[in-house]
Amino acid sequence: MPKTEVEWLIVQHVRTIRKAQKKTQRDIASYFNVSPGYIGQIETEDSASMYSYDNLNELARRFDCSMRDFMPKEPL
Template sequence: MAGKKSKFELKIVENVKIIRKSLSKPQTYIGMILDVSDGYIGQIESEKWPAMYTLDQLNKIALDFNCSPKDFMPIEGVVEGDSIEN
């Protein structure tokens, strides 16, 4: 699927989104942390765009959210043919 995120990437994005929402932070807040537009964060959170967080961006988010970057990673490896559920 050229141009779209892998299931592994989607799981990372979903985990960031879950933690972001649990802290009542909007996409705009993430954009501010990373010095990017909230529209770009919307692209990252969309399955339709290839945009993805870099490891350095995940680290910045983790520092702000007072968590580990590992919290954004799936518990187990994600096989592309499988569903993206934990």
């Protein structure tokens, strides 16, 4: 089952911030003790794999941003 539209937008925002901070999928995987391939699945639109709220909170802490930075500005 593919991601919903809002899930895909969240993943895109996380990826944009990740790349701006020059972090790799391997870096993100190490935060959660998962494989880089799993982060690759999260960053694939057709995969149901998704960050949890706890994951997003940890990413916001490590990226020094708000969880809101990962969310769409307007409802979809």
